[in-house]
Amino acid sequence: MNENITKRNELLAQKVIKGLTSRNMSGYYAKDKEEALEKALQLIEEGSSVTMGGAMSAHEIGLVEALKKGNYNFIDRDAYEDKRAAMLLAYDADVFLSSVNAMTEDGILINIDGNSNRVSAIAQGPKKVIFIVGMNKVCDDVDGAMKRARNVAAPINAQRFNINTPCKVTGSCMDCKSPDTICCQFLMTRYSKHPGRIHVILVNDNLGF
Ligand code: SF4
Numbered sequence: 199m200n201e202n203i204t205k206r207n208e209l210l211a212q213k214v215i216k217g218l219t220s221r222n223m224s225g226y227y228a229k230d231k232e233e234a235l236e237k238a239l240q241l242i243e244e245g246s247s248v249t250m251g252g253a254m255s256a257h258e259i260g261l262v263e264a265l266k267k268g269n270y271n272f273i274d275r276d277a278y279e280d281k282r283a284a285m286l287l288a289y290d291a292d293v294f295l296s297s298v299n300a301m302t303e304d305g306i307l308i309n310i311d312g313n314s315n316r317v318s319a320i321a322q323g324p325k326k327v328i329f330i331v332g333m334n335k336v337c338d339d340v341d342g343a344m345k346r347a348r349n350v351a352a353p354i355n356a357q358r359f360n361i362n363t364p365c366k367v368t369g370s371c372m373d374c375k376s377p378d379t380i381c382c383q384f385l386m387t388r389y390s391k392h393p394g395r396i397h398v399i400l401v402n403d404n405l406g407f
Pocket residue numbers: 348349352353356363364365366370371372373374375376378379380381
């Protein structure tokens with residue numbers, strides 16, 4: 199990462215971490231993917247049951263591979279034929295991994311979901327939720343974060359899942375009510391009732407989309 203971008207990201211991350219702390223959530227800054235992996239593994243006790251909700255960023259820092267190889271009970275929902283059973287196991291997991299579609303400089307997390315298993319597990323269930331967040335996802339405010347989630351993250355996911363939505367054709371949100379829409383639920387996490395439950399690792403890199 200360019201040193202000027204790194205300097206800016208370090209400074210901005212301190213503001214984000216302060217915002218997260220004020221919301222009863224914990225924030226950490228990682229100077230690169232390797233440091234992010236190290237921090238994530240510090241937060242996950244050996245023997246823990248761990249699952250995830252489509253977190254590309256966790257793959258990108260090597261966390262999923264490390265968990266599969268290590269002494270953890272990694273619940274791989276792709277390996278389950280019964281997806282509902284996998285989702286129910288996720289609610290009772292020790293650790294849930296995710297990223298965000300966007301977040302604000304003052305620590306509000308924004309996530310959009312179609313099936314809604316991801317946003318429901320973020321809101322309630324798993325004992326600990328760890329977000330891996332590239333600094334590319336930090337936006338000025340809630341309005342900016344919602345725009346990013348709907349006009350960047352969701353249309354790219356529409357391409358990824360090859361679904362039939364207007365944004366797959368136009369590249370930006372058309373506020374559809376298509377049966378294929380991936381924008382069924384919008385979760386804004388602005389405070390955590392449970393101390394020590396939500397952890398956000400901010401990574402000095404572009405992760406996910
Ligand atoms: S509401 Fe529809 S068009 Fe807009 S991002 Fe979601 S799926 Fe795409």
